[in-house]
Amino acid sequence: MNILGRTVQALLTLLAVSFLVYILIGLMPGDPVDLMAAGNPHMTPADLARLRAEYGLDQPLLARYGRWLIAALHGDLGYSRSYNLPVFEVIGPRAAHTVVLFGTALLITVALALPMGVYAARFPGGIADRMINFFCLAGVSLPHFWLGLLLICLFAVTLGWLPAATTLSEGSLWAQAKSLALPVITLVVAELAVYVRHLRAAMLEALRADHIRTARAKGCSESRIVWRHAFQNALTPALTVFMLDLGTIIGGAVTVETIFGFPGMGKLLFDAVNGNDYNLAVADLLILTCFVVVANFAADGLYVVLDPRVSLAGKK
Amino acid sequence: MRRFLPAIVLLALFLLCFFAPAIEHLLNISSNETDLANRFAPAAGNHLLGTDELGRDIFVRLLYGGQVSLTAALAAGLASAFIGTSVGMAAGYLGGKWDAILMRLTDLLIALPSLPLLIILSALDLQKLGFSADIANSPRVSLYKIIALISILSWTTVARLARARTLTLRQMDFVRAARALGVGDFRIVLRHIFPNLMNTVVVATALAVGNIILMESVLSFLGLGIQPPLPSWGNMLTHAEETIWEHARLSVYPGMMIFVTVLAFNFLGDALQQTLDPKGTGK
Numbered sequence: 001m002n003i004l005g006r007t008v009q010a011l012l013t014l015l016a017v018s019f020l021v022y023i024l025i026g027l028m029p030g031d032p033v034d035l036m037a038a039g040n041p042h043m044t045p046a047d048l049a050r051l052r053a054e055y056g057l058d059q060p061l062l063a064r065y066g067r068w069l070i071a072a073l074h075g076d077l078g079y080s081r082s083y084n085l086p087v088f089e090v091i092g093p094r095a096a097h098t099v100v101l102f103g104t105a106l107l108i109t110v111a112l113a114l115p116m117g118v119y120a121a122r123f124p125g126g127i128a129d130r131m132i133n134f135f136c137l138a139g140v141s142l143p144h145f146w147l148g149l150l151l152i153c154l155f156a157v158t159l160g161w162l163p164a165a166t167t168l169s170e171g172s173l174w175a176q177a178k179s180l181a182l183p184v185i186t187l188v189v190a191e192l193a194v195y196v197r198h199l200r201a202a203m204l205e206a207l208r209a210d211h212i213r214t215a216r217a218k219g220c221s222e223s224r225i226v227w228r229h230a231f232q233n234a235l236t237p238a239l240t241v242f243m244l245d246l247g248t249i250i251g252g253a254v255t256v257e258t259i260f261g262f263p264g265m266g267k268l269l270f271d272a273v274n275g276n277d278y279n280l281a282v283a284d285l286l287i288l289t290c291f292v293v294v295a296n297f298a299a300d301g302l303y304v305v306l307d308p309r310v311s312l313a314g315k316k
Numbered sequence: 317m318r319r320f321l322p323a324i325v326l327l328a329l330f331l332l333c334f335f336a337p338a339i340e341h342l343l344n345i346s347s348n349e350t351d352l353a354n355r356f357a358p359a360a361g362n363h364l365l366g367t368d369e370l371g372r373d374i375f376v377r378l379l380y381g382g383q384v385s386l387t388a389a390l391a392a393g394l395a396s397a398f399i400g401t402s403v404g405m406a407a408g409y410l411g412g413k414w415d416a417i418l419m420r421l422t423d424l425l426i427a428l429p430s431l432p433l434l435i436i437l438s439a440l441d442l443q444k445l446g447f448s449a450d451i452a453n454s455p456r457v458s459l460y461k462i463i464a465l466i467s468i469l470s471w472t473t474v475a476r477l478a479r480a481r482t483l484t485l486r487q488m489d490f491v492r493a494a495r496a497l498g499v500g501d502f503r504i505v506l507r508h509i510f511p512n513l514m515n516t517v518v519v520a521t522a523l524a525v526g527n528i529i530l531m532e533s534v535l536s537f538l539g540l541g542i543q544p545p546l547p548s549w550g551n552m553l554t555h556a557e558e559t560i561w562e563h564a565r566l567s568v569y570p571g572m573m574i575f576v577t578v579l580a581f582n583f584l585g586d587a588l589q590q591t592l593d594p595k596g597t598g599k
Contacts, residue, residue: 146575
């Protein structure tokens with residue numbers, strides 16, 4: 001599929017998601033006017049009807065979606081009820097926090113997953129492979145939030161080394177880094193298993209190829225076989241399956257943020273849903289979806305770099 | 317033997333959980349009876365694992381929570397296997413524009429961050445869908461709701477696998493022979509294609525059930541899934557953030573149950589894969 005087709009598909013995905021979510025919001029408990037009425041007993045039904053007309057809530061859902069979409073395309077995602085701020089101003093700093101958390105965890109996880117996955121695939125069936133395999137199965141079976149709780153129990157309650165709650169943007173840099181430690185560790189331990197599994201499977205496949213046997217036969221050094229001949233071929237399929245999991249991995253970040261009170265987009269979404277702040281919830285979900293879509297888009301570009309046989313102009 | 321271990325663990329868990337009323341009777345405890353004089357009691361006497369923050373017996377509540385969590389997981393697993401197989405076979409067999417539409421839909425769902433979406437979906441007000449207030453707010457319905465929501469989002473893997481298998485199978489001689497004999501499309505799919513992709517679906521479903529348990533437990537933990545007083549392993553951990561400082565025990569047991577169950581399902585999936593699908597068509 002070419003670049004144009006890809007772009008159209010990505011945009012359609014976002015459009016479909018925004019429509020779906022907007023329809024769903026209509027099914028959430030209490031529209032904004034109901035909530036105002038609950039907060040102010042002096043309102044008469046006439047006041048409510050006037051307010052509904054003012055907010056456009058008396059119009060059909062499709063018309064409302066159209067208006068919302070046009071506003072959104074102008075960069076206006078509405079107003080957050082609970083923060084009394086435009087949605088963008090609420091999400092902005094939290095998105096930055098999430099990127100810091102997610103980025104740190106991603107770097108550490110990849111740094112650990114590469115040697116583990118490659119080593120496990122080099123000696124399949126060996127002790128190290130079996131241990132890594134078991135670790136992976138355990139890792140994907142572990143509820144993230146429970147792992148977080150256990151780590152709090154160990155490092156914050158029992159040992160008292162690290163704080164249980166995250167405080168960003170206050171305190172010294174060292175204190176901030178320390179408060180970031182537990183959420184990052186939780187994410188790394190929880191996600192490492194997924195990365196290693198994918199990488200191991202792709203590496204095993206790559207090492208089975210005929211040209212590997214040829215390389216061995218002509219006396220190529222083992223490290224050159226592994227890293228140059230096999231690893232490069234394993235990266236593309238590993239990246240593909242990883243991208244399929246990205247939505248789930250981001251979901252994991254949501255839970256981890258909630259447990260540690262981390263001021264990021266996942267915690268924000270959770271609070272917004274609990275506080276009936278749906279403008280905020282929709283925008284938050286849309287931005288998270290955007291993130292997945294853009295990452296997939298970027299991955300398509302990356303394939304070209306990783307594998308010269310792939311070209312964006314022609315078919316894959 | 318090692319291959320059967322996960323199945324045995326799961327069977328034992330099921331039996332324990334579904335005989336919970338009998339065990340409750342045997343221990344002479346009532347699972348929902350609160351006893352504020354006896355909160356956070358250590359394991360002693362009839363309270364095999366002690367009591368929780370309301371003085372309820374942890375062990376019996378774990379079993380009832382297991383009933384709920386396992387029911388939710390199996391129901392959602394079966395539902396998503398059904399949806400996924402139907403969509404996958406339809407896309408693979410019909411081909412052309414049906415294939416394109418169904419698979420775009422699947423890709424769309426895969427691209428969504430599932431947990432954030434579930435968090436929003438779980439806030440849906442059933443009253444606005446025409447249910448009465450009593451029904452919409454009962455704990456029992458929170459169970460059905462979570463099953464429905466998770467099923468809607470988790471059929472995609474099965475659909476992709478079923479489609480891939482169908483694409484291969486429909487080119488095979490026995491399917492072409494059936495078509496040449498004038499067998500109807502519906503019958504071909506049901507009698508000739510479906511039995512041949514059962515194995516793939518079974519393996520994928522076993523692996524999906526583990527994931528579904530994780531999803532359910534996160535949502536219930538966040539207070540958005542199964543509503544108390546109906547216990548589930550997830551919502552038994554809801555107050556863990558407060559109790560963990562003094563009564564870490566309380567947060568260990570339910571999490572342990574989730575972990576062991578999901579692990580067993582994942583091992584079962586792997587074992588089934590080696591037995592039913594050794595060539596790895598389901599990967």
